Amino acid sequence: MPVPGRFTIHARDGKARRATLHTAHGEIQTPVFMPVGTQGSVKAVGPDDLLQAGSQIILGNTYHLYLRPGDELVARRGGLHRFMSWDKPILTDSGGFQVFSLSTIRKISEKGVEFRSYLDGSKHFFSPEKAISIQQNLGSDIMMVLDECVGYGADREYTARSLERTTRWARRCREVHTPGADGQLMFGIIQGGFHEDLREESLGQLLEIPFEGYAIGGLSVGESTEDMYRILNHIGPRMPEEKPRYLMGVGTPMDILEGIESGVDMFDCVLPTRNARNGTLFTSQGKVNIKRAEFREDDGPLDPNCQCYTCRNFSRAYLRHLYTAREILSYRLNSLHNIAFFLELARQAREAIEGGRFAELKAHYQGIYGTDGR
């Protein structure tokens, strides 16, 4: 009987790990890429598409689902898995990031964060306890604590005070959910901005609270690749060896490979689905901007090395036509392919770590996408 939270490392290649994370809705092979299903759907694709593309786990946003359709409504329908017909693992964020990035008026205090809905301007309040109760209503397999993601350029003094409050909030989240209750896991989130010593401070404080996994927050917030990698390389290897490590909101193919090399196991990013909708497609030979005139009469597949539904059935000429005609099918086929590309990248990383060839895999993609793939 799998024990939710059990994390077994099968192989290592440098700091990179090949592991299995057990959850109440099945095992996750890591390194893993998690498609983002913000409002209970991964935009433009269905659960069958996701399964066929090899998705093991998807992400839901607490902030959005709380505001619409409401976490209580979802709970009355049997929880998010049943509601969206996805019976594999789901990770929900705590809404913290959306509140800070989407909501206009907000007040942050020791008690929590007050904000106005981006939908109708109504006033709402997330305490750490409320953020957890929403995720319990959603029934996600992995819950995230409520934290404050300080923006890029926040001063050191504010960053230091903020991480202390984020730790106190993390403790309050832990206090309202017994480890493993209802098979749900809870991850702590490391803050500390771009200061190595504050990152270590945040991690050290969180280690005193039992979490089933730890996430690196506060990155991919507009910083340079150099700053992201500096913090990633510093804190990744310092995170608990025997627990899953999750880098939130990252990233480009090269950012993901850099994260894996620093010992990170789990990634989520809207890049594949968001870029699909503006015609930017990731392929084994680099980025393809499908709206370019050069593809008007190109009968070849988008990516000859890709096994996805889009690449097996449609030509670049057709994909370009759909995109320029703003056909809805364009969003589905482009999103499917980009998701398949990111899932395949993670699969190749798992295989490379098993074979001790991760450095070669990273070098291969560096040759195609450059050092940071932006």
Ligand SMILES: CCNc1nc2cc3[nH]c(NC)nc3cc2c(=O)[nH]1
């Ligand atoms: C669980 C909610 N908390 C939380 N989410 C995040 C989501 C992110 N997404 C990105 N780039 C796209 N950076 C992030 C940082 C955080 C972060 O520091 N905290």
Ligand SMILES: [Zn+2]
């Ligand atoms: Zn494809």
